[in-house]
Amino acid sequence: MNPLLELRGVSKTFHRPLDLSARLANTVARPLGGKQAKEEICRAVDAVDLVIPQGQVVGLVGESGCGKSTVGRMAVGLHSLTGGERYWKGVNLHSAPPRQRKQLQLQMQMIFQDPNASLNPRKTVVDLIGEAPVAHHMIPANNKADFVAELLQKVGLSSTVMHRYPHQFSGGQRARVGIARALAVKPELLVCDESVAALDVSIQAQVLNLFMALREELGLTYLFISHDLSVVRHISDEVVVMYLGRVVESAPAAEFFERQLHPYSQALVRAAPMLESGKKQFQPVAGEIPSPLNPPSGCHFHPRCPHAMPKCSSQVPELRLVQLGRLSACHLNG
Numbered sequence: 001m002n003p004l005l006e007l008r009g010v011s012k013t014f015h016r017p018l019d020l021s022a023r024l025a026n027t028v029a030r031p032l033g034g035k036q037a038k039e040e041i042c043r044a045v046d047a048v049d050l051v052i053p054q055g056q057v058v059g060l061v062g063e064s065g066c067g068k069s070t071v072g073r074m075a076v077g078l079h080s081l082t083g084g085e086r087y088w089k090g091v092n093l094h095s096a097p098p099r100q101r102k103q104l105q106l107q108m109q110m111i112f113q114d115p116n117a118s119l120n121p122r123k124t125v126v127d128l129i130g131e132a133p134v135a136h137h138m139i140p141a142n143n144k145a146d147f148v149a150e151l152l153q154k155v156g157l158s159s160t161v162m163h164r165y166p167h168q169f170s171g172g173q174r175a176r177v178g179i180a181r182a183l184a185v186k187p188e189l190l191v192c193d194e195s196v197a198a199l200d201v202s203i204q205a206q207v208l209n210l211f212m213a214l215r216e217e218l219g220l221t222y223l224f225i226s227h228d229l230s231v232v233r234h235i236s237d238e239v240v241v242m243y244l245g246r247v248v249e250s251a252p253a254a255e256f257f258e259r260q261l262h263p264y265s266q267a268l269v270r271a272a273p274m275l276e277s278g279k280k281q282f283q284p285v286a287g288e289i290p291s292p293l294n295p296p297s298g299c300h301f302h303p304r305c306p307h308a309m310p311k312c313s314s315q316v317p318e319l320r321l322v323q324l325g326r327l328s329a330c331h332l333n334g
């Protein structure tokens with residue numbers, strides 16, 4: 001399968017101003033005129049490689065704060081890259097001419113967790129969905145209502161709702177409006193960031209089924225970001241696991257859920273409720289998630305890893321091919 005989007009060694013660093021209490025603590029800690037930090041540096045994503053093959057669903061998982069959303073935002077161009085490269089069907093998006101880049105940018109759309117926050121409450125659905133394709137000259141303005149009616153039907157809503165405002169919909173319906181809005185510019189890639197997390201379980205299943213039906217009908221490719229492994233198992237062809245800004249494992253989904261190679265992935269699966277039918281108990285991943293402001297040396301997971309060896313605290317394990325189609329970044333799998 002040809003890669004649709006490739007991230008090569010991408011990194012993202014956030015510089016955040018220190019709040020007053022942190023600055024005061026810093027002054028007390030360095031009373032002899034040492035240089036005072038005014039900001040903290042968060043390395044949210046650290047040299048991540050991610051290939052999203054055309055027509056596939058790649059599930060991106062990991063605990064809160066590991067950098068999943070930041071990767072998703074970099075994938076669609078909502079965050080600039082601190083380092084690394086981004087390719088769309090082999091075209092380097094950084095060096096592409098601005099006009100081409102703008103065109104290609106439309107091919108990748110993001111669907112957020114909270115449609116309330118991403119849908120302008122002052123606009124009706126016909127404008128929310130129809131404005132972008134008119135602005136990009138994809139449809140004539142006088143065709144907007146027909147175009148929106150067709151899209152609403154595609155996502156399982158009646159065209160009669162097009163003059164309603166977002167607050168007049170249920171959560172599941174708003175999710176469908178958000179999907180229709182993303183589809184309006186005819187993307188090939190949808191990046192779904194916790195897109196069903198806020199919905200009731202039965203509505204989640206309906207929206208997941210809609211994603212799968214749209215995949216078939218429109219030949220879509222997905223990057224599906226979720227902390228919920230049961231959702232990822234249901235929907236993904238490939239699973240990528242992140243820990244504290246780095247990819248630690250990637251594998252075909254069926255093989256991954258059969259057996260995980262990285263100790264962090266094993267802990268993550270053990271911690272997932274409802275993953276296997278009949279599974280009564282789940283064990284939370286032991287230990288605290290370290291701060292990305294001050295990550296552990298070597299393998300970031302070593303302080304929580306039951307198999308840690310001396311070299312794990314000093315040497316960063318490379319993400320390497322361990323079995324056909326399976327990558328792992330662990331000295332145990334070396």
Ligand SMILES: Nc1ncnc2c1ncn2[C@@H]1O[C@H](COP(=O)(O)OP(=O)(O)OP(=O)(O)O)[C@@H](O)[C@H]1O
Pocket residue numbers: 014015016042043044062063064065066067068069070071227292
């Ligand atoms: N705009 C930002 N400015 C500063 N720091 C940020 C920003 N966005 C994310 N971060 C930090 O980057 C790290 C990774 O955040 P990110 O949201 O990508 O993680 P995540 O895995 O998606 O977590 P969650 O599942 O909780 O959304 C976190 O420490 C977060 O606080």
